[in-house]
Amino acid sequence: xxxxxxxxxxxxxxxxxxxxxxxxxxxxxxxxxxxxxxxxxxxxxxxxxxxxxxxxxxxxxxxxxxxxxxxxxxxxxxxxxxxxxxxxxxxxxxxxxxxxxxxxxxxxxxxxxxxxxxxxxxxxxxxxxxxxxxxxxxxxxxxxxxxxxxxxxxxxxxxxxxxxxx
Numbered sequence: 535x536x537x538x539x540x541x542x543x544x545x546x547x548x549x550x551x552x553x554x555x556x557x558x559x560x561x562x563x564x565x566x567x568x569x570x571x572x573x574x575x576x577x578x579x580x581x582x583x584x585x586x587x588x589x590x591x592x593x594x595x596x597x598x599x600x601x602x603x604x605x606x607x608x609x610x611x612x613x614x615x616x617x618x619x620x621x622x623x624x625x626x627x628x629x630x631x632x633x634x635x636x637x638x639x640x641x642x643x644x645x646x647x648x649x650x651x652x653x654x655x656x657x658x659x660x661x662x663x664x665x666x667x668x669x670x671x672x673x674x675x676x677x678x679x680x681x682x683x684x685x686x687x688x689x690x691x692x693x694x695x696x697x698x699x700x
Contacts, residue, residue: 556596561587561604598623 548569550559562585563569587604601612613627622635634643641649647661656672659665667676677684684693 556592557590559589
């Protein structure tokens with residue numbers, strides 16, 4: 535959620551990209567500090583409750599190989615494993631996760647939760663808790679997640695929470 539007009543944030547968000555325009559680092563910084571000049575240096579916003587610093591690496595065919603949380607104790611690295619379809623992650627090292635895919639490469643399970651698609655391969659459901667409806671121009675129009683419905687309109691989102699039993 536954004537801040538009201540005229541209210542300054544105490545965090546600067548910084549993003550670094552490689553020569554192929556892939557995001558390789560994202561971190562928060564104090565507003566007075568500059569963003570990191572390279573992938574190895576970052577000055578985090580120490581007084582932010584949302585400080586973050588993530589680094590990603592990729593292989594020769596643009597698949598994410600590692601994801602590293604630089605703010606976590608011990609700097610844990612998650613390594614992605616690929617088999618079969620060249621772009622489908624089938625396992626992770628350093629984190630938990632299992633994934634299944636359909637014949638066209640769309641993810642059908644993630645950590646035991648099912649994902650469903652319509653005939654145009656648009657996500658229509660996730661884990662029996664979320665449903666999605668699309669417009670005739672293939673833009674997401676409605677998201678139903680639990681008791682909250684969100685309507686997506688150009689330049690805005692409108693949400694309503696429905697409580698039952700009142």
